[in-house]
Every structure is written in C-alpha cells, then in structure tokens.
Amino acid sequence: MVDRLIPEQLKVRTVWISDIHLGYKDCKAEFLLDFLGRVECDTLYLVGDIIDIWSLSQSFHWPASHNQVLRTLLKKARDGVKVIYIPGNHDSVFRDYIGESFGAVEIHENCIHETLDGKRLLIMHGDELDNIIRFSRFTKIVGETAYDFLLFLSRISNKLRQHLGYSYWSLAGYIKARLNNAAQAIECFERAVLDWAAHHNVDGVVCGHIHHPNIRMENGLLYCNDGDWIENCTAMIETRDGKLEILHWSDSRKRVKQLDHIAKAVSSQRPLASESLVSQSPASIQATSAAATSG
Numbered sequence: 238m239v240d241r242l243i244p245e246q247l248k249v250r251t252v253w254i255s256d257i258h259l260g261y262k263d264c265k266a267e268f269l270l271d272f273l274g275r276v277e278c279d280t281l282y283l284v285g286d287i288i289d290i291w292s293l294s295q296s297f298h299w300p301a302s303h304n305q306v307l308r309t310l311l312k313k314a315r316d317g318v319k320v321i322y323i324p325g326n327h328d329s330v331f332r333d334y335i336g337e338s339f340g341a342v343e344i345h346e347n348c349i350h351e352t353l354d355g356k357r358l359l360i361m362h363g364d365e366l367d368n369i370i371r372f373s374r375f376t377k378i379v380g381e382t383a384y385d386f387l388l389f390l391s392r393i394s395n396k397l398r399q400h401l402g403y404s405y406w407s408l409a410g411y412i413k414a415r416l417n418n419a420a421q422a423i424e425c426f427e428r429a430v431l432d433w434a435a436h437h438n439v440d441g442v443v444c445g446h447i448h449h450p451n452i453r454m455e456n457g458l459l460y461c462n463d464g465d466w467i468e469n470c471t472a473m474i475e476t477r478d479g480k481l482e483i484l485h486w487s488d489s490r491k492r493v494k495q496l497d498h499i500a501k502a503v504s505s506q507r508p509l510a511s512e513s514l515v516s517q518s519p520a521s522i523q524a525t526s527a528a529a530t531s532g
C-alpha cells in the first residue's frame with residue numbers, strides 16, 4: 238500500500254473522466270468542479286455518460302453546479318485544451334453528432350490516444366460490450382433497483398458523516414465490494430474489454446461505464462477504467478513523465494491505482510499486478526453487478 242500526497246494543483250499530459258451523470262441527483266458535481274479547477278492538461282477525454290439524458294427525461298434536476306461543470310469543460314476547450322467527447326449510453330443522443338464539434342469540443346464515437354511512450358490506447362465508453370456480455374433483462378432490473386437503493390443509503394451515510402466532520406466515503410462502494418456476483422460482473426466486463434483490445438490491434442483500452450476504476454495488465458494488454466462521479470469520484474491522468482494514475486478526488490484525495498512504465502508493461506507480455514500496480518485500501522476497490530449492468 239502506497240500513500241503519497243497529491244499536490245493541490247496538477248499539471249498533467251492527459252485527463253480522462255466519465256460517468257459524471259449531470260442531471261442525476263447523485264452526481265458529485267462539487268468535487269468534480271474542484272478537480273477541474275486544479276488540473277491543467279493538454280488533452281481532456283470525456284468518456285461518456287457526461288449528461289444523464291435518461292434521468293433528465295424521468296425527472297428534471299439541473300442545479301447550478303451541474304451547469305457550472307458544463308461551462309468549465311467548454312471554457313477549457315476555448316482556452317486551448319484539446320477536449321474530445323465520446324458519448325455513452327446515458328447520453329447516446331449525442332451520437333447523432335459524431336464527427337461534429339460543439340464549440341471547440343470534438344465528438345467522436347471512439348478514438349486512439351497515443352501515450353508519451355508511443356503506445357496506442359483505444360478510448361471508448363464501454364456500453365458497446367453490453368450485447369456481448371448479455372446480462373438478462375431480469376438481472377438488469379434487479380441491478381438497477383439495488384443500485385439506486387445503495388446510492389440512497391450512501392447519500393444518508395454521507396450526510397451523517399459530513400455532520401460529524403468525517404470525509405466523503407461511499408457506503409454503496411463498500412457494500413458492493415463485498416458482493417460476490419458484483420465482482421464476477423466486473424471481471425466479465427474487464428475480460429470482454431481486453432478481448433476487444435486484442436481484436437482491435439491496440440495496446441490497451443480506456444473506458445468507463447461500470448463505475449469501477451481500475452488499471453490492470455493482462456497478457457501485455459492494458460485495461461483502464463477511469464471510474465465515475467456518482468460514487469467513486471475518480472479521474473485517470475497521464476502525468477508529464479508518462480505515468481498513468483487513477484485519482485480519487487472528494488474532500489479527501491488519494492491515488493487509487495498507478496502504472497509507472499506503460500511501454501515496459503505493455504511489451505513485457507506478462508501481468509504486472511504485484512510490482513507496478515498499487516492499490517490502496519480495500520474500500521477503494523469497489524465492485525457492482527448493478528453498475529456493470531446499468532452504468
């Protein structure tokens with residue numbers, strides 16, 4: 238377990254964020270605004286489910302902080318950051334605009350990111366694989382209901398924690414990490430993504446969708462998931478010297494995962510879990526079958 242302090246201001250090469258779910262009541266827009274205000278980058282990837290059109294169509298919820306997130310993203314693009322938006326399943330209406338730009342924000346179905354050391358990573362939301370994984374409709378409905386209930390419990394627990402002066406902590410994540418079928422659903426998704434990478438002739442994939450941040454090597458291929466801003470409050474960054482890191486950013490900050498040498502890891506054709514992937518407290522490794530089916 239490694240616990241290094243994260244600076245207040247970050248200057249990095251690349252940032253990936255996804256599953257913000259603007260318009261949904263559990264979106265942690267304030268924490269995200271704090272992160273966006275403290276990070277400078279050359280390229281920013283918005284990896285889907287940025288605006289939750291599904292949720293907005295059921296009940297309209299649009300506080301000022303959600304508007305402010307959109308304004309901040311557009312301002313970054315105006316100020317010269319290359320901002321690439323890859324729509325997900327909750328904002329799939331924007332897939333009608335693939336190939337277009339909103340302001341300076343480019344919209345793509347997916348794209349390739351070249352890392353500092355020349356490795357090619359496919360950037361995609363991840364719902365493309367839902368049809369391959371084939372969860373039953375029953376599993377989806379139970380999953381979605383259970384997930385909503387867990388988020389409800391998490392909301393109450395965090396209000397209480399805030400009142401008592403404790404920092405943000407996801408009760409939903411804690412419970413889900415201890416559910417066996419949740420872990421199996423995560424594993425199933427990650428394997429499908431790794432297969433996808435192998436078939437698309439890239440060195441790895443960066444995705445979102447299942448609300449479970451992770452960096453993992455398997456047979457020389459890299460799986461990265463930047464997490465979400467519903468419960469985990471995580472972003473993935475590529476530092477100026479080419480490291481990949483997943484940062485948790487709420488009223489506390491920590492590195493959830495990191496990978497120091499992408500080129501070495503990708504070319505070595507072996508899992509590196511024990512030597513260069515660093516995971517922190519068990520509570521930060523969160524799993525959910527519900528998110529895997531409904532994210």
Ligand SMILES: [Mn+2]
Binds near residue numbers: 286327445
């Ligand atoms: Mn999704």
